[in-house]
């Protein structure tokens with residue numbers, strides 16, 4: 001959504017996305033969520049709710065941005081996800097004139113998508129102040145600010161420049177403040193708490209509002225568009241599932257959502273926050289259970305990670321070595337291959353993911369992640385294969401030709417074995433890069449060790465980040481070790497000079 | 510059996526061989542000599558079609574060497590490249606037998622041939638399982654020679670086979686090599702920098718200078734009737750060097 005540049009990027013690229021494959025498991029209900037705290041928590045609430053009604057559910061946490069989730073919903077990869085009416089209007093329907101949930105429902109029903117009852121809160125832009133400060137100045141609504149032009153305002157860059165941002169707001173309310181600065185969102189909260197600024201823009205359910213004892217000023221002239229939270233779902237869902245989801249209508253108000261967000265950020269645990277909604281306040285047992293939920297997946301996430309790395313690396317080796325052989329020959333074809341592999345490498349990994357996500361039949365899936373990793377792993381293998389072959393001594397190359405060997409035999413028996421150390425070094429470089437880059441796979445719902453890293457970044461929870469980062473780093477080290485063994489096994493003995501140095505020479509003499 | 514007819518080889522601007530016409534007598538040892546960069550290795554490379562002539566014809570066994578027959582001609586030529594060119598990832602045995610195995614000769618034939626080559630080149634059979642890095646310089650040259658001889662070639666090309674060896678080893682190997690050539694009775698082309706070596710081996714000496722043939726003849730002919738001043742200068746310079 002608005003505050004997450006990564007998902008914005010993916011969402012933007014997602015616009016190009018064609019019909020992805022419409023696989024949908026027969027019995028399981030797949031829930032999706034966007035990549036920010038509130039969406040995760042709402043997704044968890046839906047999961048727990050359905051699980052309690054003995055529905056088989058899977059929650060794909062933080063799959064991406066609006067368009068990614070919308071596409072996934074339309075083609076059946078997921079059956080429901082939490083969304084906001086303002087977002088539906090602006091980004092999905094692109095019809096600013098549509099207003100009200102009923103109108104949105106009418107517009108979506110023909111596409112086989114239903115809109116749940118409003119959950120009860122509105123996550124829109126808002127202006128916030130310190131609660132006690134506002135009380136002292138007797139400010140409750142935005143129009144009350146007119147009496148206080150002396151207040152210092154700190155705004156995010158985005159709010160400052162939006163069409164529904166600061167300038168239109170001051171026009172609507174005739175505000176005349178002069179001390180208006182731009183501050184980063186997170187820093188702005190600290191500045192507000194410490195009194196450096198007095199008024200700030202916020203999302204109405206930001207956790208910090210509760211944490212820092214702030215108050216949301218009433219939008220008494222209805223300036224901000226409504227971002228009512230709802231669930232979007234496929235109308236072909238079982239009716240008891242639809243009934244359960246609609247049962248959430250009106251049960252989560254802003255105060256509740258703010259509290260749940262705060263809890264999620266404080267405990268680093270979305271499940272824990274979602275449980276709080278069902279009234280299980282953080283008793284010791286459930287807290288421990290919630291924590292364990294994050295600890296338990298490490299082995300399975302590592303396996304997921306290895307799966308992504310393994311498949312993409314195998315493909316990169318199988319394709320990269322032949323490409324490297326081609327690239328080792330002088331001429332346009334060889335240069336072209338090296339150039340192309342080099343260009344792929346220069347695309348930032350996020351952008352590469354975004355581009356691939358937008359290709360029809362790829363979309364958000366492990367396949368896309370594997371393809372991206374494969375492309376990333378190619379260059380070191382291609383380049384090392386080519387340079388390993390090119391740097392063979394001329395006398396060796398000429399001897400092989402002069403003996404009367406055909407080119408295939410020369411390649412297989414002489415040139416590739418002699419270049420094996422260089423080629424293996426390239427494969428190793430690829431593998432290490434691959435393990436690191438594979439953490440980004442979580443951005444497109446492909447899982448792996450990136451999942452806790454992204455959740456942790458989102459929650460600003462170093463502990464959670466480490467649950468992904470540490471195993472990923474260990475994997476990288478493990479791979480280095482693995483290659484020490486592979487080097488011994490795969491590099492012909494005669495080339496491992498240090499292994500058969502002077503000692504064995506004297507022994508044999 | 511080997512002829513060059515008006516062969517010119519140029520690498521871009523640089524002319525490595527200029528209108529070389531030469532024919533090599535069968536069954537003899539020919540020494541190719543000349544200053545560094547005069548085109549000796551280039552002449553050998555032409556016979557193997559490692560490079561092709563810019564102009565002119567190169568004939569081996571009465572056939573023009575070309576893309577179509579290159580592989581077949583190469584298998585009839587033994588080649589010891591300038592610095593040995595042994596495959597470091599293969600044992601001595603695998604290096605020497607590579608071509609014989611590739612062509613599907615029986616392992617029995619191969620081992621017999623290998624034993625004979627070891628005896629010919631005085632290479633210890635016990636060292637056949639070693640890798641090239643585990644050999645001395647002289648041993649390495651013996652292995653290169655065995656590898657070149659495995660298919661019993663009609664023509665043997667050696668590019669400065671002894672240049673990298675120290676003088677004592679070199680003197681020994683010179684004698685052995687000459688004995689080997691006499692036993693083989695094949696056409697041998699041996700490239701060298703050293704006039705004494707050329708005189709020792711060569712039934713005939715071919716003297717090159719900057720890509721052209723200056724004189725062809727026995728050492729005696731070069732010594733007594735030099736074709737041009739360069740020949741006597743070259744001989745004089747060589748003598749001075751050997752005194753140092």
Ligand SMILES: Nc1ncnc2c1ncn2[C@@H]1O[C@H](COP(=O)(O)OP(=O)(O)OP(=O)(O)O)[C@@H](O)[C@H]1O
Nearest residue numbers: 520523524525543544545546547548549550551552
């Ligand atoms: N592939 C090549 N590209 C460009 N120039 C070359 C190439 N091969 C050889 N030459 C040049 O052609 C000339 C003859 O080279 P060649 O290797 O035949 O010399 P040589 O007589 O064998 O010298 P040396 O005794 O030093 O081995 C040299 O000037 C060399 O620099």
Ligand SMILES: [Mg+2]
Nearest residue numbers: 549550591668
């Ligand atoms: Mg040379």
